[in-house]
Structures are given as C-alpha cells and as structure tokens.
Amino acid sequence: MIISASAATIRQLQVLREVLRNGSERQAARALRISQPAVSQNVKQLEAAIGLTLFKRETNRLVPTDAAWELLQSIDLAFAGFDQIGKSIAFLKSSDTxxxxxxxxxxxxxxxxxxxxxxxxxxxxxxxxxxxxxxxxxxxxxxxxxxxxxxxxxxxxxxxxxxxxxxGSAVNVCLFPKAHRFAKKDVITPEDLLGEALIDIDPQFASHQMNVNAMRYMGIHPDIAVEYDAHGHDAGFVAAGVGVSITNEILAKEYTDFNVDCRRFEPGASYHxxxxxxxxxxxxxxxxxxxxxxxxxxxxxxxxxxxxx
Missing domain, CATH: 3.40.190.10 (Periplasmic binding protein-like II)
Structure with missing residues (x-):
C-alpha cells in the first residue's frame, strides 16, 4: 500500500521502524524474518521515495539522521492505529469477547x-x-x-x-452541603436562594434558563459563583461549600458519596x-x-x- 503524498509503502515504513528500534539492519532483519539485503533495499527505496536521507553510513554502520527520528514518531502513531485494528479483529473473531x-x-x-x-x-x-x-x-x-x-x-x-x-424519571432538586440551612426545609424555592452563591450550569442549557429566569422574574438577582459546562461538575464545588446548585434527583443520586444533601426545588421540570x-x-x-x-x-x-x- 502506497502512502498518500509520497511513494513510500507501509512495508518500507515498517522496515525503517525496526531498524531504528533494533539499532542495526541485521537485528531488524531478524525481527522481521527477512534477509539483511532486503532490509537495506527497503531503506534505500524509502529514502528515494521521500527524498530524505535517513541514515549516514559510517564504517559499515548506520547512523540515523534527525529526519529518521522525527519520521519514527509519525510511524509509531500510525502503527498504533493498526495495532488497535488488530485488537478489534481479535475481539470480533472471539465469540466470548x-x-x-x-x-x-x-x-x-x-x-x-x-x-x-x-x-x-x-x-x-x-x-x-x-x-x-x-x-x-x-x-x-x-x-x-x-x-x-x-x-x-x-x-x-x-x-x-x-x-x-x-x-427513570426525575424532578429538580437543590443540591447543598450537609448541615446547610436548607436541610430544615422540605421544598426550596427561588426566594430561598436569595443571598446564596450559585454553582450554575452554562446558559446554553435549558435548566439554566428555567432556574435563573424564575429568580429574575421574582426580582432576585442570581449570585453565580461558578459556571460549569457538564452535568456532574457541580457536586465538588457544592461539597466544598462554594455554593448551592440546581440539578435533578437522578443526577443527585450519583453524588451520595459527596458531603451533600438535596431537597425538591420548585418551580421545576420533569426529566425522563x-x-x-x-x-x-x-x-x-x-x-x-x-x-x-x-x-x-x-x-x-x-x-x-x-x-x-
């Protein structure tokens, strides 16, 4: 197979990789189970194909150039992809994996x-x-x-x-640190958030629009301490006492190992x-x-x- 934008082949790159890894053409030939002249020929053909000198030949030994080492990085990255393909094929061939x-x-x-x-x-x-x-x-x-x-x-x-x-279905809850004043309440409302720092999800999310707009409708200006962009990023900040957040009860159950508690938040929405x-x-x-x-x-x-x- 010829590599696009050059006349190099995968086989030539494989041979170069083994020469650099093993330190000599003789050891590379042994690893590849081919003759040493075949290794030499592939290296020379690769140099001609890409127009770069990959080795300096000094007293019967090959000394890799900087270009050879830089090319090896790209070769290793490409062959890692081939290795993954091989693993996938092995998985597909095995009925138990x-x-x-x-x-x-x-x-x-x-x-x-x-x-x-x-x-x-x-x-x-x-x-x-x-x-x-x-x-x-x-x-x-x-x-x-x-x-x-x-x-x-x-x-x-x-x-x-x-x-x-x-x-599963869920409704909104307010997430807060344990021993917070909200622990004495059954339901949290936007009015309760007055004076509380909020850990709030990015404005692109509907939950932000619903919660923050509800506060603004009631004349309450939200005090946003931290804004995050993915569900789950609020729990650590809440547990650390930075602020409170509005999430839903299914997500809140993921946080039971954190130092947090929650109560139903209204007005809220249902999530399925x-x-x-x-x-x-x-x-x-x-x-x-x-x-x-x-x-x-x-x-x-x-x-x-x-x-x-």
Whole structure:
C-alpha cells in the first residue's frame, strides 16, 4: 500500500521502524524474518521515495539522521492505529469477547455506570467497556454515527433515528452541603436562594434558563459563583461549600458519596431518562446484557430514597 503524498509503502515504513528500534539492519532483519539485503533495499527505496536521507553510513554502520527520528514518531502513531485494528479483529473473531461503547453524561461515571459494569463483568469477564462522555446532543451524535453502541440520554429523542428503553424519571432538586440551612426545609424555592452563591450550569442549557429566569422574574438577582459546562461538575464545588446548585434527583443520586444533601426545588421540570441505541439495530447478546444492566442500575438508584419533601 502506497502512502498518500509520497511513494513510500507501509512495508518500507515498517522496515525503517525496526531498524531504528533494533539499532542495526541485521537485528531488524531478524525481527522481521527477512534477509539483511532486503532490509537495506527497503531503506534505500524509502529514502528515494521521500527524498530524505535517513541514515549516514559510517564504517559499515548506520547512523540515523534527525529526519529518521522525527519520521519514527509519525510511524509509531500510525502503527498504533493498526495495532488497535488488530485488537478489534481479535475481539470480533472471539465469540466470548466484546468491546461495548457506552455514551453518557460524565456524571453517570461516578456510580451508575461503574455499578453496571461491575455486574456485567461478573457475568462475563471478557466484556470490555469503552466510555464516551458528552452533552445529550453529543451522545445522540455518537450513537447516530456508530461511535457508541449504547447511550444514556433524556427525552425527547427522534424516534425515526433512535430506539430506547425508559429507565427513570426525575424532578429538580437543590443540591447543598450537609448541615446547610436548607436541610430544615422540605421544598426550596427561588426566594430561598436569595443571598446564596450559585454553582450554575452554562446558559446554553435549558435548566439554566428555567432556574435563573424564575429568580429574575421574582426580582432576585442570581449570585453565580461558578459556571460549569457538564452535568456532574457541580457536586465538588457544592461539597466544598462554594455554593448551592440546581440539578435533578437522578443526577443527585450519583453524588451520595459527596458531603451533600438535596431537597425538591420548585418551580421545576420533569426529566425522563432512557437507554438508547440506533433504530433498527439488532442488539447482540452482549449489547442486550449491557442494556439490561444499565436499566437495573437505574432501578437500584431509584430505590435509594433522597428526601424531596
């Protein structure tokens, strides 16, 4: 195979890589299981193809030039991709091993997904999980373009593109440090946030618009201490006592190991979570296991009661 923009071949690059790694043509020939003259020929052909001197020949030994070492960095990067392809082929050939890619908001990597993965590997240790995190829009794109097998997202979704299984619903809650004055209340309202520093999500998110606009409608100017751009980034700031945040109860359950508590926030909204995949995709046995365990993880989290009034 000829590399674009040059007449170099993958084989020639492979030979160069082994010469540099082994320090001599003789050792490279042994590693590649070819003759030393074949190694020399490939190196000379590569130099001619790319128009660069890769070695200085001094008293029967090769001394790599700076160009050779710089080229090696690119070769190693390219061959790392080939190595990954080889691993993927091995996975596909083995009926007992499978890489499953899950796309989800980063917050779910705190408790829910690790719990599901633990149970998946209890069923079969050969399953390997690849996690992609991002916004709900990015999660949909990962599924749509085949970069993830299974996703965790919220409705609404386009039923022409995705199929899904409902896994839980949630309402808004106010997240605050334990022993905060809000712990004595059953419901938190925008008026209660007067004088409180807020850990607030980026204005592009609908939850920001709903919460902050509700405060402004009531004549309350929000005191935003920290603005973050992904669900889950608020818990640490709240636990540290920097401020309070508005999230939903499903996400709040991911933070139970932090020094935080929560109460229902009104006015609020309802959120409906699903496990989704590409429409008309036939789920393999492995993917079905992942869907089942993610669903079960949501159900276990739902059974864990958070006080909300």
């Amino acid at each position: 499978r890489v499953v890619s899950i796309a989800a908001p980063a917050a779910f990597s705190l408790k829910l997904i690790p719990e599901a993965v633990r149970r998946i590997q209890e069923l079969n240790r050969s399953y390997s999980i690849k996690l992609r995190t991002g916004s709900y829009q990015e999660i949909g794109d990962y599924i749509l373009h085949g970069k993830a097998d299974i996703g965790i997202s919220r409705l609404p979704l386009d039923e022409r593109i995705f199929e899904w299984r409902p896994v 979570y699903v496990v989704l995949w590409q429409k008309d995709r036939s789920l393999s046995a492995g993917l079905s296991i992942v869907v089942e365990q993610l669903t079960s993880a949501f159900l276990r989290a739902e059974s864990f009661s958070l006080r909300s009034g």
